[in-house]
Amino acid sequence: MDSDTRVNGFEQEAEPDAAAPAAARFRDHFDSLLPSIQQEWPELARHTLEATRGSLDTVVELIARQTGSNSEAIKEQLMQLVALTGESAHQVADSLRPLEQTLENLVDELNASLRPRLEKPLRERPLMTLGMAAAVGLVVGWLLSSGRRSS
Numbered sequence: 007m008d009s010d011t012r013v014n015g016f017e018q019e020a021e022p023d024a025a026a027p028a029a030a031r032f033r034d035h036f037d038s039l040l041p042s043i044q045q046e047w048p049e050l051a052r053h054t055l056e057a058t059r060g061s062l063d064t065v066v067e068l069i070a071r072q073t074g075s076n077s078e079a080i081k082e083q084l085m086q087l088v089a090l091t092g093e094s095a096h097q098v099a100d101s102l103r104p105l106e107q108t109l110e111n112l113v114d115e116l117n118a119s120l121r122p123r124l125e126k127p128l129r130e131r132p133l134m135t136l137g138m139a140a141a142v143g144l145v146v147g148w149l150l151s152s153g154r155r156s157s
Contacts, residue, residue, distance in 0.1 A: 028085055029062040035091045036060030042087050047073060 032039070040055060043065070049072050058064040065084065070077045128135050 028088075031088050032062040032065075032084060033060035035088050038091055039084075039087055042091075043084070046083065046087075049073070 037060075040052065043055060044050060044052060047069055050069065054068065055065065058068060062081070062084065066077050066081050069075065069080045073080075
């Protein structure tokens with residue numbers, strides 16, 4: 007009983023160590039894989055696939071039952087989809103890095119140039135700033151309370 011384990015008195019085949027990470031990767035990418043799975047196997051209903059909750063073995067079994075195909079071939083196809091999805095995600099992340107850096111630089115520049123211009127009047131006239139804030143609060147409160155009364 008090397009490769010089998012007992013669960014509630016029933017013998018079950020132990021999952022190989024290599025399958026565990028594959029199943030976890032599949033589960034992690036399951037939502038993004040659903041359209042590709044449905045395109046590859048259109049006879050499967052989306053709600054039926056969603057009911058598997060991303061279990062690789064359950065999806066493989068479901069597809070095998072519906073199509074009569076070999077489980078190992080289906081599993082291999084699904085793992086290829088996972089690999090393609092992972093590669094696509096890395097490509098998108100790599101293409102977004104320069105944009106992220108540019109955005110960070112723009113925020114830093116805006117902070118350096120705009121903050122002093124906003125802080126100066128606030129420090130020179132604190133009572134006027136406080137009065138304006140109170141007035142804005144009253145107007146917003148009045149608008150919100152009148153909206154509740156009309157409902």
